[in-house]
Amino acid sequence: MKTIKVSVVTPDGPVFDDDVEMVSTKAKTGELGILPGHIPMVAPLEIGAVRLKKDNKTEYVAVSGGFLEVRPEQVTILAQAAEKSEDIDVERALRAKERAEQRLRDQKAEHYDFRRAESALRRAINRLSVAERR
Known part of the structure; x- marks a missing residue:
């Protein structure tokens, strides 16, 4: 082929x-x-x-x-x-996901950049999804 x-x-x-x-x-x-x-x-x-x-x-x-x-x-x-x-550190990706979710929850009180936190969450979820396919 x-x-x-x-x-x-x-x-x-x-x-x-x-x-x-x-x-x-x-x-x-x-x-x-x-x-x-x-x-x-x-x-x-x-x-x-x-x-x-x-x-x-x-x-x-x-x-x-x-x-x-x-x-x-x-x-x-x-x-x-x-x-x-196979190179994705699942524990690190989980921590990044949790941090991003926390920032999204706290974004009004802490004035975090919503788009930046949302993008970080999407990247972490993507890495976890790809890591599951090993």
Whole structure:
């Protein structure tokens, strides 16, 4: 089966670099499925999971938004933060989720930035969801 090269890169370095049969992820405009030979495009990504299918197996990478660049033979994902499912520290993600939930509850009294707390909660929930798929 044909494959497409996929690179997931953060400011800290590469997170994933391999050939896969299909990439699925959530862009700001909706869900995207990318196969080898896909038309070139660039799209902003939502906080979510990138699903990478190869040899009847699926690997997951949690991304905190970013950008997706597609060329016929390569997909590049540039994200501020990204973690493969097996690399996610579940305890740390749970603590981040609890902190974000507490900030959302206390946001009126403490004047926390609601959008920032909400984004932190979405990132933590995404990491936990991806970690469950190991």
